[in-house]
Amino acid sequence: MLRKTVLARALTIAFAASVGSVVAPGVAFAASNSAGDIVGRAAAGTVITIENKSIGLTRTLTVNKNGDYQLTMLPPGTYTVRAKRPDGSEDVREVAVAAGQGSSANFEASTNTVVVTGRLNRIDVKSPESSMVLTEAAIDRIPVTRDVTAVALLAPGATRGDTRIGQTALRSGNVPSLGGASPAENVYYINGFNVTNSLNGVAFNQVPFEGIAQQQVKTGGYGPEYGRSLGGVLSVTTKRGTNEWKGGANVIWSPESLQAKSVYAEKSPTSGRWNLLERPGGTDDLQGNLWAGGPVIQDKLFVFGLIQGADIKRESYFNNTQEVVKNNTPRYLLKMDWNINDSNLLELTAFSDKSKDKVQNYASLRPYQTARGADRGTDEYTSGGENYIAKYTTWLTDDFTVSALAGLGRYNRKSNIQSAQCPYTTDNRVTPALVLGCATTVNITDPNANDERRALRIDAEYSLGDHGIRFGMDHEEYKVVDGTFTSGGERVWIRNLGVGSRLSNGYVNNTGAPQSYVEVRHFENGGAFTTKNSAFYLEDNWQVTKNLVANIGVRSESFENLNAEDKTFIKVTNTIAPRLGVSWDVRGDQQTKVFANAGRYYIPVMSNTNVRLSGAELDYREFYAYTGSNSSDAFQRPGRGAMLGSRATSSNGEAGDPRSVVDPNIKPMYQDEFIVGMQQALANRWTVGLKYTHRKLQKVMDDMCNGPGAEQWALGNGFNASQAAAIGGAIDHCFLYNPGGDLTANVDLEDGKGLTTITIPSKALGFDKPQRKYNAVEATFERAWDGVWNLQGSYVWAKSKGNTEGYVKSDIGQDDSGISQDWDYPGLMEGASGYLPNDRRHTVKLFGAYQVLPEWRVGANFILQSGRPLNCLGYYNGTLDEVSILYGAASFYCAGKPNPRGTLGRLEWTRELGLQATYQPKWMKGTTFQVDVLNVFNDRGVTSVEEGGETALGTPSPTYLQPLGIQNARTFRFMAQYEF
Structure with missing residues (x-):
């Protein structure tokens, strides 16, 4: 015994x-x-x-x-x-x-x-x-920021995305790039329910962090039950009640007084280098959690509930503005589990991450100082929302199990801007740019903007001898109410125009002297849109021999996007995504494993495509000579002299026929993946592993606007001038298709026959095939926790190369998923091939904990990573088209010369160390006191910079290489907790 x-x-x-x-x-x-x-x-x-x-x-x-x-x-x-x-x-x-x-x-x-x-x-x-x-x-033993992304970044192959991707008016973007994919290509689950914000894929609902029981990150090789992701799968399982009543409360405080100083970037007038200087400001974050769980009926019905309160205040001091942000929005989690009998289980989950930020805006009397000027009004921003999940599991026989899940999720994106009548104006002739007038934000979201997901999922497993058969289906409808307009109806810049320099509308400064000009952009769009995604899958987990398992599966997905009139404009059915994996227990003792897998993965068309492509959008720019003075009212409108050139229109405000904006033969974006690796268990709880990953993007879905190229092709292929103009005009308003391939378009040739189907060869459109290849070698080791200590580490050598990042464009911070400026015109893609924004050649991660004494534990977390590739983006000066220059500093031409992607060096390496000390006194059982120090050495590495190198063709930008993403300041976090 x-x-x-x-x-x-x-x-x-x-x-x-x-x-x-x-x-x-x-x-x-x-x-x-x-x-x-x-x-x-x-x-x-x-x-x-x-x-x-x-x-x-x-x-x-x-x-x-x-x-x-x-x-x-x-x-x-x-x-x-x-x-x-x-x-x-x-x-x-x-x-x-x-x-x-x-x-x-x-x-x-x-x-x-x-x-x-x-x-x-x-x-x-x-x-x-x-x-x-x-x-x-395990999470409690690691000093990290208390959010899902920070935990995910511990995984090998995970990199923090550009801070502009997923950025709101108040918060930097905080989404990971997994396995070389863009930050918009992950999928997020809570208790089996998809909580990804499918407007553009760069936001997701979250439970209160204290309610997390487990977090899983899949970075590759996942089976056919998972889809809608080219990056990774992030799953959170919440806490639940048990047969013993348990509960607790804690207070978590990150005081501003112990936070390292905020910084801002200033350009040296002598060296031209950007330096980081200290400024006042910071965040005081106080949160409290109260939770309890236990049996309502012993062995039958359980409940767990958690309430989170917050008192958060952030003060920020900029060049000539200030803001004070306050947030005290409560959040909650409720989980109920009912064991109907030994064969049936019902689970109910409800949670809210709704959050409201109140922003008090002020003018600043001195740059980056606390001297406060006039009150510029209060703005409110709402995000997050409520989610409800029901899951039923039945074990029909010893060999057959079925589960069904239904969920309803909401996400708010509302704003209430007091200064909505004020145009947002900046003087970009100086660095940093000056904000003029009463505006407090650039773009304003529709006050009614929100998203809603309704989903149904069924999964089944059947054990049949050596075969474990799994199959299932899911269906979801995602409804979006969205709209954006520029504050005051205009976004205004004052800029310099050098002698002989050319504006994007074609105007050339031939005055013989530098001149200042005013650029004005008007933008507005909106509507209500529906997206439908569905899938089914089948997999056989086959025990081929005692030591060899084969996972043979297939997934089929269908995508449908509707416009504001509920008319289908994209419909793709029955994509086939095979998945094959093998795992070999070499000696049959669970000590040595060799594994490999190959698979295809599709991602749906984001709802952002519905808004931008099928909705009514008005977007144009005008240019004027600057008179040198501004209005004396609150708007401080720059004086406009003569108009320089003509208006440059990108969208005319009309919604196109849904049949005439999408290639009817379009294929969704997908990627193929191959992984091979081994894992070895050692004595004393040690495990080591080695893995190679190859990912290749096979199809891209994006909009293309090369009407001139289509018109030239038509003139040379039997169409008369009128018909060719009609073809060019149809393409000019932008078509959604698979870049690098032929384009099939439905065009009204104005011959009384309605729409005519025309196929334009890829060569006429002037685009190369899309490329994104990710290759990585990953070495890992782990010493599992034994109550005394543990250690986990990884080194990843990775290379991400191609001519497109994927669903977003971190080069310019554009998160218009699936409809970025890539592929609009050939000139924008000239020189685009090279090392991509998420390319980090070397990454070292190390974290662990040690129980020093029965009452004391320490922990550490260290990340070292090489820098991001650098570019100089400028006004297009090549010969492939005459339209790309209208995009401004957006091409891989700079100072009139080509600068191919990633050829201008890299940012410096970044490092970050976190430390933790935990005290659990025996004299007060259930009590924990903990202090975390994040970024101990206050390393302020630059993670992204302004890559726009020109303000006009031939006129250098004064903000080129200005730091945009900077590591967070050193922060102390204190926790006092009691559990019973």
């Missing part, structure tokens, strides 16, 4: 340590990202019984003649697994189950006489997935 107890304890620690720390890669068989599996082998006829006393769940099955068993879709937790063999012998194990993962429990031989002499870490030999799992306990 003693030997059995020792063995069970050793295995319990080993498995719990693996799940409680990092598991990479994951286990196959788990069909749900909110539930896990227990799989294993035993003699045929063995009766397996599992029990989770904390939630009153018990299941029993008999092992089949092949010696395999599988218990699927289990709520996360610790299970007692009993195996009673036909010969009467019996074994007992404790197994930790994590969501989206599986755990092994093999009973092929009796352990009654086994003596445990060491603790070997067992690895996952059933799956080729690349995955990282962190439980609440």
Whole structure:
């Protein structure tokens, strides 16, 4: 009995340590990202019984003649697994189950006489997935910012995206790039429900951080139950009630007084270098959480609830403006679980991350100082919303399990701007630019802007001998109310125009002297739009031999986008995405694994495409000589002299016929992936791994506007001048198609026959094929937590190269997913091939914790990463077209010469160290005191810069290379917590 107890304890620690720390890669068989599996082998006829006393769940099955068993879709937790063999012998194990993962429990031989002499870490030999799992306990031991992105960035192959991607009026963008994909190509789940904001893919709903029980990050090789992602899958499982009432409260405070100084960038007049100088300001962040969970009915009905309160204040001091932001919006999480009986489980989740920022704006009397000028009004911004999820799981037989999920999610994007009548004007002749007049923001969102998702998902698993069959479907409708307009109806710049320099509308300064000019842009769009996505999948997890598992699957997705009149303008059905993975347990002892997988992955057309392409949009620019003085009223409008050239119109305000804005043969964006790797378990809980990843973007979906190219082709291919003009005009308002291929367009030739289908060859449009290749070699090691210490580390060498980043364009901070300025005209793509914005050649990550004394624990987190490639973007001066110059500093020409992508060096390396100390006194059981210091050495590395190098053709921009993204200042975070 003693030997059995020792063995069970050793295995319990080993498995719990693996799940409680990092598991990479994951286990196959788990069909749900909110539930896990227990799989294993035993003699045929063995009766397996599992029990989770904390939630009153018990299941029993008999092992089949092949010696395999599988218990699927289990709520996360610790299970007692009993195996009673036909010969009467019996074994007992404790197994930790994590969501989206599986755990092994093999009973092929009796352990009654086994003596445990060491603790070997067992690895996952059933799956080729690349995955990282962190439980609440593991996250608590790591000094990181308390959000989903910060946890995801611990995974190998994860890089922080450009701070402008997903940026709001108040917050920098905070989304990761995973595996070389753009930050808009991930998918996010909470308890199995997709919470990705599908307007442009760079936002997502989040539960209060204290409500997270587990977070999983899949960075490649995931099975066919997952789709709508080319980057990664981020899944959060929330806490739940158990048979024991538990609760707690904490206070978390990051005081502004201990935060390192804010900084701003100033250009040296002598060296021309940008220097970071200190300024006042910072954030005081006080949050409190109160939670409780337990049984409403013992073993049957459980509840968990959490409320989060906040008192956050941020003060910022700019060149000639100031702002004070306050937020005290409460958030909540409610989870209920009902064990209807041993075969049926119902789960209900409700949470809110709705947040309202109130911004008080002031003029500044002195640049970057606290001296306060006139009150410029109060603005309000709302984000986030409510989500409701219902999931039902039924174990119909020992071999057949089905789950069904329905969800409703809302996301607000509302704004209430007091200065909405004021044009936003900046004087860009100086650095940093001066803000003139009473405007407080550039673009204003429709006060009614919001998004709503309704989703249904069904998953099933059937165990059939050596085959584990999984299949399912999902359908979601995403409704968007969106609209944007420029504050005061105009965005205004005052700029310099050098002698002989040319504006984007063609005007050339031939006055013989430099002149100042006023550029005015008017922009507005909006409407209500619906997007529908659906998919079904089938997979066979085949135990080919005792040591070899093959995952053979296929996923089919369909996408439909409707315009503001609910008419379909994009419809793609039955895409085929095969997935194949193999995993080899080399010696059959769960110590050495070799794995590989290959797959195709599609991503849907974002709702942003509905808004920008199928809605009514008015966008034009005008240019005037600057008189040298501004109006004396609150608007401070720059004096306008003679108009310089003619108006440059990008969109005329009319919504096109849905049949005439999209190539009817369009294919959605997709990527192929290949991964091969190995993992080795060592003594004393150590695991090492090595992996190679190759990803290649095969299709891109974007808008193209090369009407002149289409017209020239038509003139040379049998169309008369009138017809050619009609073809060019149809393309001129921008067509959605697959760049690099032929374009099929429905065009009204004005011959009384309605729309005529015309195919324009790719050569006539002047575009190369899209390219994005990601290659990475990843080396990892892990020492699993044993109650005393753990350590996790990775080194990734990666190369991301091509002519398109994907769904966003970090070069200019554009997150118009699927409809960026890429591919609009050939000139914008000339020189675009090179190292992409998310290319980070070297990345080192290291984190761990050590229990110094029974009451004291310390932790650390360190990231070292090489810099981003640099560009100089300017006015197009090539010969491929005459329109690209209208885009301003947007091409890979600068100072009139080509500067191909990524050829101007790189930003410097960045490093960041976080430290943590935790005190849990025995004299007050359940109490925890913790202090985290993030960015200990206050490294302020620059992560992105202004790459626009000109203000007109031949006129250098004074803001070129100005730092835009800077590492966060050193921050102290204190926590006091009590749990019962």
